[in-house]
Amino acid sequence: MARKKAYKEEEVIEKAMELFWEKGYEVTSVRMLEKAMGINQFSMYSSFKNKKGVFLESLECYKKKAKRELIDKLKESSEGVDAIKQYFYDFIAFSRIQDSNRGCLITNTVSELGEKADPEILRKITSFATDVKDLFIEKLATDKSKTVEVLEMQANYLMVSLQGLSVASKMFTSKQLDDFIKNSFNNI
Amino acid sequence: MARKKAYKEEEVIEKAMELFWEKGYEVTSVRMLEKAMGINQFSMYSSFKNKKGVFLESLECYKKKAKRELIDKLKESSEGVDAIKQYFYDFIAFSRIQDSNRGCLITNTVSELGEKADPEILRKITSFATDVKDLFIEKLATDKSKTVEVLEMQANYLMVSLQGLSVASKMFTSKQLDDFIKNSFNNI
DNA sequence: CATATATCTAAGCAATCGCTTAGATATATG
DNA sequence: CATATATCTAAGCGATTGCTTAGATATATG
Numbered sequence: 001m002a003r004k005k006a007y008k009e010e011e012v013i014e015k016a017m018e019l020f021w022e023k024g025y026e027v028t029s030v031r032m033l034e035k036a037m038g039i040n041q042f043s044m045y046s047s048f049k050n051k052k053g054v055f056l057e058s059l060e061c062y063k064k065k066a067k068r069e070l071i072d073k074l075k076e077s078s079e080g081v082d083a084i085k086q087y088f089y090d091f092i093a094f095s096r097i098q099d100s101n102r103g104c105l106i107t108n109t110v111s112e113l114g115e116k117a118d119p120e121i122l123r124k125i126t127s128f129a130t131d132v133k134d135l136f137i138e139k140l141a142t143d144k145s146k147t148v149e150v151l152e153m154q155a156n157y158l159m160v161s162l163q164g165l166s167v168a169s170k171m172f173t174s175k176q177l178d179d180f181i182k183n184s185f186n187n188i
Numbered sequence: 189m190a191r192k193k194a195y196k197e198e199e200v201i202e203k204a205m206e207l208f209w210e211k212g213y214e215v216t217s218v219r220m221l222e223k224a225m226g227i228n229q230f231s232m233y234s235s236f237k238n239k240k241g242v243f244l245e246s247l248e249c250y251k252k253k254a255k256r257e258l259i260d261k262l263k264e265s266s267e268g269v270d271a272i273k274q275y276f277y278d279f280i281a282f283s284r285i286q287d288s289n290r291g292c293l294i295t296n297t298v299s300e301l302g303e304k305a306d307p308e309i310l311r312k313i314t315s316f317a318t319d320v321k322d323l324f325i326e327k328l329a330t331d332k333s334k335t336v337e338v339l340e341m342q343a344n345y346l347m348v349s350l351q352g353l354s355v356a357s358k359m360f361t362s363k364q365l366d367d368f369i370k371n372s373f374n375n376i
Numbered sequence: 377c378a379t380a381t382a383t384c385t386a387a388g389c390a391a392t393c394g395c396t397t398a399g400a401t402a403t404a405t406g
Numbered sequence: 407c408a409t410a411t412a413t414c415t416a417a418g419c420g421a422t423t424g425c426t427t428a429g430a431t432a433t434a435t436g
Contacts (some may be wrong), residue, residue: 002412105358111299156364157371183345187375190382
């Protein structure tokens with residue numbers, strides 16, 4: 001009865017996500033998205049409503065990619081704290097593209113937009129962070145001697161540490177990042 | 189012989205710095221700078237050449253402010269590691285405006301522009317980071333048992349931690365930031 | 377006071393921003 | 407095959423971007 005869509009949303013959004021990841025929200029223009037996604041603005045807007053819509057779906061896409069390539073491994077590990085340490089190392093490899101690092105898309109967005117970001121964007125970000133933190137708590141809890149207060153405290157510590165790793169990965173040498181990870185887990 | 193300038197560079201640049209600090213480099217427009225600085229574009233360009241020029245001077249202005257309100261205190265302290273810990277707490281207060289945090293202008297810039305930022309911007313950023321790191325090393329070295337390798341390692345660790353604190357301060361609760369600082373200095 | 381000149385205002389430049397729309401194209405149905 | 411309709415292309419919308427410039431204004435000198 002009508003013409004078929006020449007693309008799949010799940011495929012083009014991945015290109016959008018990569019662009020937002022590399023450039024940030026504001027700098028990424030609709031024209032750049034057009035080229036990266038391989039569709040024109042009409043299609044973009046009819047599929048995702050507006051630029052913010054493309055970004056929200058990109059965050060969702062990032063979440064899935066991170067789960068697949070990073071989080072599931074941590075989830076399934078039985079190494080406790082060492083599994084979290086490995087997660088830190090894995091994250092650096094995950095964020096690397098060619099010979100530079102682009103950080104974590106979530107952390108980048110926090111840094112760029114802060115707490116006065118759009119409420120929908122904010123919701124996705126905090127939900128992602130909560131998921132990771134809960135997983136950290138779960139792994140930390142393999143040490144049964146830890147009280148809930150200690151677990152909460154250590155998880156908070158690790159979450160902030162991860163943000164540091166994300167930003168620092170953009171400029172620091174891998175030696176410096178290694179020093180950071182080693183030291184970070186000295187006291188847990 | 190000629191008309192007098194109706195403003196002082198050092199005064200208007202402070203307003204520019206505050207704006208860049210709050211909004212980031214890209215989002216801050218020349219029209220916004222005009223209003224914040226209280227001068228028009230002609231004056232802005234004749235004093236600072238272009239937008240990048242205003243930003244470079246803003247970085248310099250930030251450096252001075254940080255030195256005055258933050259770094260000098262650390263420099264003059266004789267508390268060793270505890271002085272650095274205090275520096276972390278002081279930084280949070282330093283970055284606070286009203287009831288929200290704007291992070292560190294240097295860290296914000298690293299996060300936004302990364303290593304492919306303009307070379308002049310990059311130079312200022314790395315020089316600032318080096319100064320802070322050297323100061324950390326100096327304070328860590330009050331413990332004479334530490335080798336140069338340990339000093340380097342711990343300073344790297346602290347530098348990345350500080351970046352984490354900067355980004356996290358934008359979204360996390362002060363309880364979470366406190367947990368972070370406490371844990372960060374457990375193993376030094 | 378008259379003049380030279382730096383500094384000001386305000387208008388305007390081309391380029392780009394996010395977004396819309398009119399008209400051409402393709403395809404599942406009667 | 408003819409028709410209805412979703413999807414495509416491409417042009418263009420007003421607003422904003424960084425930056426420039428022509429002309430008005432003010433002031434230290436001869």
